[in-house]
Amino acid sequence: MEIEYQNMKIKICERTLKIEIRYNETFWKSDSSYNPYFIENKQKYYLNEADIINHNKWENAIGIGIDTYFSGFGNFEKNYELMTRVWIEKNDKNVIFELIPIKEDEKISEICWPCHFEFEKKSQNWYTLINVQQGLLLPNTWENEFGMPFFDGQFCTSASYMPWYAQIKDGQGYLAICEQPWDAFYYVDHPAGGPYTHIGVRWVPSLGLMRYKRCIRMIFQENTDYTKICKKYKQYIKEQGKFITLKEKRIKLDVDKLVGAAIIHEGIKTSIANTSIFYDKNNIQNNYSLTTFEERKEEIINYSKLGLEKAYVHLDGWMQDGYDNKHPDALEACKEAGGWDAFRDFIKTLHDLGYAGGIHDQYRDFYFDAKSFSKEFACQNSDGNITVHQLWAGGKQSYLCASQVLPFVKRNYKNLEEHQIDLDGTYIDVFNCNEGDECYNYKHKMSRKECLDYRMQIFYYLISKGILTSSEEVTDWSLPGVVFAHYAPYNFMMYDQKAARNGIPVPLFNLVYHECVIIPWMMEKYKDEDYMLYALINGGIPYLKRESSYPNMDGCFGNDENLSLKERIKRCKIVMDLHKKVVYKELIKHEFIDNDYKKQKSVFSDGTEVEIDLNTNRFYIK
Structure with a gap:
């Protein structure tokens, strides 16, 4: 079965579901060794093995496409139905892949569709673009295996600052945009030395079910390169109304405080609980450190004397219990370091020198020994339990449901105002680099997308208070509410x-x-x-x-x-x-x-x- 519109032609094999796309004289074909599938209860079901498969070709004013309906998958006690749609948008000749759940009586752990393309030539001019952090160009000839990306390739995390990937072969390429990235992962298969790279998308449920339509938009280009691919995505984002420049943010905030500034990242107090995996049993003295506000002030004054004209100071561990402890209850300045008076004097000194300053803050890690801790506030898993781990300095913790965060933020920043701590900026830890959370607590049930929306609400609130916002890394879902990053x-x-x-x-x-x-x-x-x-x-x-809060982390290796x-x-x-x-x-x-x-x-x-x-x-x- 095939459809054609101007210089774009798509063929779908009704038996194997393989797809071939011709854009002008360039062909893109599904990998012949890979079949689209879904997983239920750890068992893999292939779409082309459904009991019923019906194809339907259609055309209307805006597009031309092929719908495929699937029903019946053998061992299921109850039927499962879904539809795929592949169509050409007539206006700009984008190819849209849509996965549409129809009947969901079973919980599916993932669906992998559409298949990745063949990309088999051993040539440095055949390369894949991956948005892992700032960006990566992976030639088919690259000598090292790609390996597993952060967060298993989850979009909207440091594994993918932007929800797209692209492939280019001898100047002919495509840009694949994941339009619902909050419940999606990408995968990459690139063995050592190539000679191929395969990249595609896995869709995961939202609160246990696929629930809604999932879309991949493919934009094909000729005589392209990675810069042109990026500019095409930039155009797409502008059309979505999500491209907010620093000049626009400057209307609400004093962005110029950061322009041409050097960053100084340092801390006041570190106290690692004996329940933390970072606790050093052999060298107890390594679990505690303290630098007073006065000592930090003298250090900053020295920078100025040596000719540093402009700086932003990011201060960790300023609260009583130290860095990564008892969040979200950052309510008391460290007394051993001088308390509120010394903290206030430190910030005043920064301003007197023409510097700016802000704090580390945290509203995801939810520590059991915080006075505010309650399982009612925590993200609840589908089995009714909460996640518990003890990775960071404060020891045993869970995750604070993002739907519950705003009142804590308002409380904490009101407290800072009452103590006359005149902040220029703040750093909301992990909101950008870590995955969105799900919560099954019926009192505040939350999807991953809703989690990201709640996080954005925090950034917008801080902006309303005149505070420059930042987080650990950058992801484009959050950029309208973020001015800078760690x-x-x-x-x-x-x-x-x-x-x-x-x-x-x-x-x-x-x-x-x-x-x-x-x-x-x-x-x-x-x-x-x-x-x-x-x-x-x-x-x-x-x-x-740039001080590292933990040994050999955050790119701090000291060599x-x-x-x-x-x-x-x-x-x-x-x-x-x-x-x-x-x-x-x-x-x-x-x-x-x-x-x-x-x-x-x-x-x-x-x-x-x-x-x-x-x-x-x-x-x-x-």
Whole structure:
């Protein structure tokens, strides 16, 4: 069965369900060895083995397509029905894949449809674009296996800052946009050395059922590359009304406090509970540390004396119980560090120096020893229990249901106001990088999408209070409510510098969103690689100091060259000066020079050009 509209033709095999798409003279075919399926009670059922399969071709004013109806899957006691729709949107010739549940008497754990495309040629000109963190280009010839992405490839997390992927073969490519990403995962199959890369989508239930239509929108392009793919997605986001620039955010907030600033990330108190997996039984002294507000103040004053003109200070562990403890009850400034008076004086000092400051805050991790703790507030699993773990410093914890968060936020920030803590910004931990939660408590039942909406509500509330908002990383669902981030690194930066890399880093996120969010960049300098160059090529702001809250986490491994403070400030100034020029500008192009991925060039919309050479650790700004 086939449909055709102008230069687009689609064939579907009625027996195998394989799909072939021809765009002009380029063909994209389903992988012949892979069948669409769903999983129920750990058993896999293939769609082409349904008892009843009916195909129907249709055409109307806006499109032309093929519907396929499936019913009856052998061992099911009750029938299960669903429909797939593949159609061409006549206006712009996008191909839309729709998965539509009809009858759901059973709980399905996942559905994998449509199949990934064949992508088998061993060529560096055949490559896949993956939005793991800042972005990754994976050639079919890449020597390392891709492996398992963060969060098993769940969209709306650090595994995929943007809900799309793309493949390009000799300049011909497609962009696949997941239009309901909150209940979807991507998978990647790339063995060591290739010679292929397969990428596709797995759909998961929402509160136990598939419930609603799921869509993949494919946009096909000729003579394309990763920059053009990003610009096509940018156009799509603008059409959705979700593209909010820093200039627009500047209307409500003093964004300029962050423009051309260096980031200083440090803490006051650390106290690791003996129930935490980070608790060091052999070296008890490692479980506790304290730096007073006065000591931090003197440190900051010294930065100013050494010529640091502008900074934003991110303060961890400022509350009585220390970093990652007893959230959401951050209600008392650390007394041993000087209490509210010293905290207030610290913030005043920042402002006197022309610096800005904010705090670490947390409203997902829900600690059992917090006075506010109640299972009634926690996310309830489908079996009626709550998740319990003891990973972080505060020990035993669950997850606070996002639907319950806003009253805690209002309480805590009112408390800060009453103690005259004049914050410029705040960091709401993990909201952006971690997956959306589900909650089955009938009093506040919550889907993953609703969880993300509740998180956005927190960002909007803080903006209404004049506070610059940030979170751990960046995901485009949250960008309308976020001004800056903790970081948005390339994936390799989260591992030891010598670890094997799973592709070529490319700034996919910044090619779409550079003028929408301020991103701090790591500044470590290694013998054979200088991370400052990545800050420059991306037009971001620099980290002057970046303390790790836990050993060997968040990309902090402590094995870079030991530069003097003066040298680090000097390097920061280079990045800061560039940021002042390009912060509100679009990153219109990124490319590799002479096909060498270590030699890169960025072009911003004001004409600023940045070239870096990672072979020699040199850079050039025009």
